Amino acid sequence: MSEKFSQKRTLSGVIAKLKTAGLRPTRQRIALAKLLFEPNDRHVTAEDLHKKAITASISVSLATVYNTLHQFTQKDLLREVVVEPGRSYFDTNTDDHHHFFNENTGSLEDIPSDQIFVSALPSAPLGTKVRRVDVIVRVEEAAD
Amino acid sequence: MSEKFSQKRTLSGVIAKLKTAGLRPTRQRIALAKLLFEPNDRHVTAEDLHKKAITASISVSLATVYNTLHQFTQKDLLREVVVEPGRSYFDTNTDDHHHFFNENTGSLEDIPSDQIFVSALPSAPLGTKVRRVDVIVRVEEAAD
DNA sequence: TCAATAGATTAGAACGGTTCTAATGAAGGA
DNA sequence: TCCTTCATTAGAACCGTTCTAATCTATTGA
Ligand SMILES: [Mn+2]
Ligand SMILES: [Mn+2]
Ligand SMILES: [Zn+2]
Ligand SMILES: [Zn+2]
Numbered sequence: 011m012s013e014k015f016s017q018k019r020t021l022s023g024v025i026a027k028l029k030t031a032g033l034r035p036t037r038q039r040i041a042l043a044k045l046l047f048e049p050n051d052r053h054v055t056a057e058d059l060h061k062k063a064i065t066a067s068i069s070v071s072l073a074t075v076y077n078t079l080h081q082f083t084q085k086d087l088l089r090e091v092v093v094e095p096g097r098s099y100f101d102t103n104t105d106d107h108h109h110f111f112n113e114n115t116g117s118l119e120d121i122p123s124d125q126i127f128v129s130a131l132p133s134a135p136l137g138t139k140v141r142r143v144d145v146i147v148r149v150e151e152a153a154d
Numbered sequence: 155m156s157e158k159f160s161q162k163r164t165l166s167g168v169i170a171k172l173k174t175a176g177l178r179p180t181r182q183r184i185a186l187a188k189l190l191f192e193p194n195d196r197h198v199t200a201e202d203l204h205k206k207a208i209t210a211s212i213s214v215s216l217a218t219v220y221n222t223l224h225q226f227t228q229k230d231l232l233r234e235v236v237v238e239p240g241r242s243y244f245d246t247n248t249d250d251h252h253h254f255f256n257e258n259t260g261s262l263e264d265i266p267s268d269q270i271f272v273s274a275l276p277s278a279p280l281g282t283k284v285r286r287v288d289v290i291v292r293v294e295e296a297a298d
Numbered sequence: 299t300c301a302a303t304a305g306a307t308t309a310g311a312a313c314g315g316t317t318c319t320a321a322t323g324a325a326g327g328a
Numbered sequence: 329t330c331c332t333t334c335a336t337t338a339g340a341a342c343c344g345t346t347c348t349a350a351t352c353t354a355t356t357g358a
Contacts, residue, residue: 034354036306057344071308076345095242096316096344110279119279127273131291135254135263138293145289147275149282178325180335201315215337220316240315240345 020044031085041068042078051103053118091118093146108145164188175229185212186222195247197262235262237290252289
């Protein structure tokens with residue numbers, strides 16, 4: 011597969027993905043989607059992604075990065091993961107899964123849902139229904 | 155049990171608790187501990203507790219509320235619960251347990267650890283050890 | 299092809315929860 | 329009581345995030 015062709019495929023794939031989600035394929039959204047939707051899943055903060063874009067010479071404002079991350083989340087292209095106060099992570103893996111969170115480094119690692127099992131829960135509080143079950147395994151650097 | 159006696163018991167109990175933890179029983183810490191360590195477990199934010207104190211005519215600064223919550227957490231009198239970005243909850247229940255989190259109201263409800271079971275996990279990332287496993291069941295108001 | 303329009307982007311201000319600073323006050327040991 | 333250490337405080341600073349309102353761009357249908 012030539013580089014040009016692979017680039018083209020990525021580009022058209024990204025545009026299709028945006029259109030399918032009902033989002034206009036703007037220069038900024040296309041560029042951010044390309045950074046996000048690489049083969050390997052990623053867990054990024056808004057500022058991570060903004061830095062990454064700037065480094066890649068993609069001119070985009072921080073406000074647009076936030077807008078885009080939230081729109082992608084709303085359209086189920088991303089998932090928001092909350093593990094520490096004052097900072098949101100966005101996850102390119104939208105499958106049902108869980109996380110290891112390293113409290114020393116701030117890094118997130120997926121736990122596929124078939125590698126963990128949460129028993130039947132007590133019933134949800136009256137008048138509510140379960141939207142999602144998040145398991146966060148908090149780890150720390152082991153003492154030597 | 156007379157009210158005076160019950161008050162005295164609470165006061166001396168609280169002071170003992172602080173001393174045991176290695177914290178000077180100051181006026182502010184005693185007052186906040188009394189608000190926190192009531193029979194029923196609570197999930198409060200710093201601003202919740204500060205308001206509660208002011209309402210109860212306890213003069214204490216917000217900075218001291220934050221200091222105290224963090225000190226209590228460090229001494230294992232409280233546990234921090236992270237469920238939404240930009241706001242920390244402090245939990246008077248320090249036993250191993252999990253939570254329902256109502257995303258509409260922001261309320262937390264305990265799930266005793268014997269009412270939920272998380273299977274053996276995949277091993278923690280290399281060089282790390284598990285500090286805690288948090289299960290957060292996110293619920294929302296049910297449609298009518 | 300070209301308005302017209304709806305939607306997107308942007309810089310910078312504002313926001314809200316939290317932390318810091320450095321000055322004052324209180325606890326507790328000698 | 330005096331002294332040292334620790335705690336409290338008001339207010340400023342901080343920092344991630346959201347808002348504002350001006351500018352720009354994608355889309356569409358004439
Ligand atoms: Mn990061
Ligand atoms: Mn609250
Ligand atoms: Zn993930
Ligand atoms: Zn709890």
